[in-house]
Amino acid sequence: MTAETSQTLDRGLRVLKLLADTDHGLTVTELSVRLGVNRTVVYRLLATLEQHALIRRDLGGRARVGLGVLRLGRQVHPLVREAAMPALRSLAEDIGATAHLTLVDGADALAVAVVEPTWTDYHVAYRAGFRHPLGRGAAGKAILAARRHPMTDPGYLLTHGELEAGACGAAAPLLGVTGVEGSVGVVMLAEAVPERVGPRVVDAAREVAEALR
Numbered sequence: 001m002t003a004e005t006s007q008t009l010d011r012g013l014r015v016l017k018l019l020a021d022t023d024h025g026l027t028v029t030e031l032s033v034r035l036g037v038n039r040t041v042v043y044r045l046l047a048t049l050e051q052h053a054l055i056r057r058d059l060g061g062r063a064r065v066g067l068g069v070l071r072l073g074r075q076v077h078p079l080v081r082e083a084a085m086p087a088l089r090s091l092a093e094d095i096g097a098t099a100h101l102t103l104v105d106g107a108d109a110l111a112v113a114v115v116e117p118t119w120t121d122y123h124v125a126y127r128a129g130f131r132h133p134l135g136r137g138a139a140g141k142a143i144l145a146a147r148r149h150p151m152t153d154p155g156y157l158l159t160h161g162e163l164e165a166g167a168c169g170a171a172a173p174l175l176g177v178t179g180v181e182g183s184v185g186v187v188m189l190a191e192a193v194p195e196r197v198g199p200r201v202v203d204a205a206r207e208v209a210e211a212l213r
Contacts, residue, residue, distance in 0.1 A: 011035060012045050016065065019055060025062030077103070080180065080212065081113040081128075087184070087207035088115040095197055097188035098126045101208065102139035102171070104181040108132060109140035112182075124167050124187045136162045138169035142183040146173035156198040163187075170197050172205035177212045184208050 018034055019026060026034070031042045046063055049055040053068030084101040092099040092115040101113040108131040116123055134140035138159040145154035153175060160168040170193045171185025184205040186197060 008045075011037065011041070012049060015042075015045050015049065015063075016054060016069070019063055019065045025058065025064040027062055031063065077112045080182075083211040084113050084184070084208045085115065087204045087211065088113055090207075091115075091184070091186060091200065091204040092117045093119070095186050095188070095200060096120045096123070097186040097197075098124045099184070099186050099204070100126055100139065102143070102183050102185065104134070104143060105131065107134060109134050109137065109143065109183075111139070122189065124164065124189055126187050132163055138162075138171035138187075139183045139185045142171040142173045142185065143181060146175065146181075146183075156201050158193050158198065160192065168193050170201045172198075172202040174205055174209045174212070177209050180212060 014035060015031060018031065028039050028042045028046070031046075032039045035042065046055060046057070050057065050066070053066045055063050056066040057063050080103065081101065088099040088101060096117045096119065098117070099115045100111045102109045102111050104110070111126065111128050111130045114126050114128045114130075116126075132140060134144055136159075138157045141159065142154070142157040145157060148154075154173060156170050156172040158168065158170050163169070164187075166189055167187055168190050169185055169187040171183045174180060174182045174184065185201055188197075
């Protein structure tokens with residue numbers, strides 16, 4: 001800790017991070033051990049966070065992330081979208097296909113930014129807000145591939161006809177961005193994805209990741 005930082009705020013943020021990393025919540029004792037502070041300090045931190053709905057405690061006393069975090073999270077999408085737009089525009093124009101940024105939303109893949117090419121006669125209509133299961137479509141499968149192999153670069157994923165008949169897709173996961181789980185991809189009307197598209201999608205995903213770091 002430096003003179004310019006708040007120890008209490010730092011501890012509160014660490015509590016939120018610890019709770020975000022568990023599906024089952026943590027007890028006061030468990031938090032006390034992980035933070036290296038006594039239980040009284042943890043009780044005070046939890047009481048303050050609970051007042052702001054950032055945490056909740058179940059009947060067993062285990063603390064979990066609260067719904068108040070969702071209100072904060074809703075403001076993240078516009079910032080992520082803005083950072084990704086230059087790379088998505090370049091990708092859409094270069095490939096001549098609809099480019100998209102997709103983020104995880106529970107068990108779904110949610111398109112938060114979409115750019116359509118300006119020079120093509122036709123392209124796939126794909127709107128921001130479109131969601132589908134993570135296990136279907138290139139965007140979701142790219143995210144799952146990164147989950148399964150967190151220490152390696154899975155490259156790009158290709159699919160055909162999984163979300164729309166006659167449409168194929170290519171997507172690559174965002175790597176090295178703390179707190180963001182997503183992918184960058186394109187969707188096009190074709191029998192197969194052209195060979196150069198996959199590597200170009202990987203490059204776009206790296207550009208977006210760098211913009212978000």
